[in-house]
Amino acid sequence: MSDVPQDLTWIRAAPPGATGPGPWFEVAFGEGDDAEAPVHIRVTDAPDTVVTTNRRKWDAFVLGVRAGEFDHFVEGVDLT
DSSP states (O other): OTTSOTTOOOEEEOOTTOOSOOOOEEEEEOSOSSTTOEEEEEETTEEEEEEEEEHHHHHHHHHHHHTTTTGGGGTTOOOO
16 A cells, blocks of 8 residues: 555445445545546455556546446345
8 A cells, every 4th residue: 555645535435324334435536637647446344455546447437337337247136
């Protein structure tokens, strides 16, 4: 985690009204506002393991999730 800035503001992706420790995904946006600006992703139960990508790839991923491109990964999974 040495390449990840220590002063990031982590945004937790938890369902509305969720309580407890999760685990939840957290995202932090690094400095810059261009397509190559860093985006850091971690899970609350392993905060020292951080995946870093860039804003262009993050935006493509989020758009893909919204478009249903990853729905087949959770077919048959009870999400309640």
